[in-house]
Every structure is written in C-alpha cells, then in structure tokens.
Amino acid sequence: MGERMCLILFSHENHPVYRLVLAANRDEFFERPTGEMAFWESSPDVLAGRDLKCGGTWMGITRQGRLAALTNYRDPASAINGAPTRGGLVSDFLVGTDSPRSYLERIDANAWQYNGFNLIVGDRTRLYHYSNRKGDIEPLGSGVFGLSNHLLNTPWPKVEKGRRRLSRVLEGGKAPDPDSIFRLLADSSRPGDRSLPDTGVGLEWERALSPLFISTEAYGTRSSTVVLWRRNGRIDVWERSFKPVKAQPPLATTLHFRFSV
Secondary structure (H helix, E strand, O other): OOOOEOEEEEEEOOOOOEEEEEEEEEEEEOOOOEEEEEEOOOOOOEEEEEEOOOOOOOEEEEOOOOEEEEEEOOOHHHOOOOOOOOHHHHHHHHHOOOOHHHHHHHHHHHHHHOOOEEEEEEOOOOEEEEEOOOOOEEEOOOEEEEEOOOOOOOOOHHHHHHHHHHHHHHHHHOOOOHHHHHHHHOOOOOOOHHHOOOOOOOHHHHHHHOOOOOEOOOEEEEEEEEEEEEOOOEEEEEEEEEOOOOOOOOOEEEEEEEEEO
16 A cells, blocks of 8 residues: 555635645555655755655655645555555655646656556646546646545545535634644544445455544554645644554654745
C-alpha cells in the first residue's frame, strides 16, 4: 500500500480569507519507516514528510506555494509488480519548476506504468486533480472536495462525512480552527455494511478502512495534516503523528510550521 494519503478533504477558493483549507490523513502499515514533516536538507524550500523505504512523499508544500498530495486508487486486482514508487510523483513536482498542468501532461504520458493513483497539484493560482484511472487533467474551481482511494468526490461514506463536516467548520466564513479540523480527522466511527464500497479487499478490510481515522493492529492512520493558506500568502501547516501503540486516544505529537509565499 505505501507512500500516500488515504483521505484528503479540502476547501478551495470557497472562503473569504483562506484560498485553501486542507485536511488529510495518511494511512500506512506501522512497520513502514517514515520521516516526520520537515524542510528537506536537499531542497530547503520543500516542507514534507519522507517515505524512508522508497524515498518519496505523500504530501508537501513549498515556500513558493507549490503543493502536491497523493492517494492510492484501491484496486488490488490490477496491481503491477515492480511498478515505480508513486511517492516520487509528489516529490518530483515539489522540487521541480513545471507549471501544474505541464507537469500533469508529462505524467500522463507514462501514467500507465504506475499502480493506481490520484494526484492533487497546484501553485499560488491553480489547483488540479489527475488520476491514472481516469486520465483527465481536471482544473478545480470553488468548492469543498473529498478524495480517498477512488476518484475525486466518489461518495464513499468517509468522503461524504468529511466534506459535510469540513463545510460546517467553514460555514458563514468562520475562521477555521485547527483543533476542530483535527477532531474531524480523528473520527473512527464505522458506517453500516450496506454503504461500504467493494474494492476487492473483502468485507473485513472494507470495514476496517471505512472510518476517517483507521486503527488496526498492523495498519492505520499514521499522521493527520492541516493546511491553512490565507489569501494574503501566509501558510500554516500542522502535522500530528500517531505512535503505533494501542492507546485511546492514540499517543500523538504535533508539529507546526508557518511561512509566507
């Protein structure tokens, strides 16, 4: 499964003060080595975590306002053995200089080589979604969006619930409260079986993967990220990492970064 977010909720151009409000959970096997969010020594303008197994990342943002985030498209029946790491799609955009559309056009030419993915990329003026399971470069306008392990705004229960709750956090132009967003991302309640998708992993795994916040013995939500990007250029980023131990609530540490583009 590796190197990706499993839930990304975001409000884009939909608030009087914030051009982007983003909330995301990264789900992963606990044994997979991970570097916490930091400005990279090799690329000091890039703020992102690190997948220490394959070297990519699942989400990041730069001091110039380049942003990228990835989710896997869950379809085990079509898995490609030996496919390139999808985390490189995020890091290559962050350290590069291509415009978001130009980058996605370049990715599209070789996207068949990868296992299924969704990619969100943008800069100070534009934001796009691309999936190699759909093939369209989709410019994103104003709205509240949700992305899990299918296509953008697929009405899975966690996506629908997350979009509703993020909309409530922001309704009436309210200033978003990071703690409220983290509470949203910490929701571990499961929907009923009738509303679960069938992605080929079996009912028990569909149940386990259905909450916004996932917790199993070997696999679960490793970190939650909140990005608040004001129209005046100030960006606040929080990453809350969870230790893979059985604790309620899970033991967590939180990092906060602030800079302007």
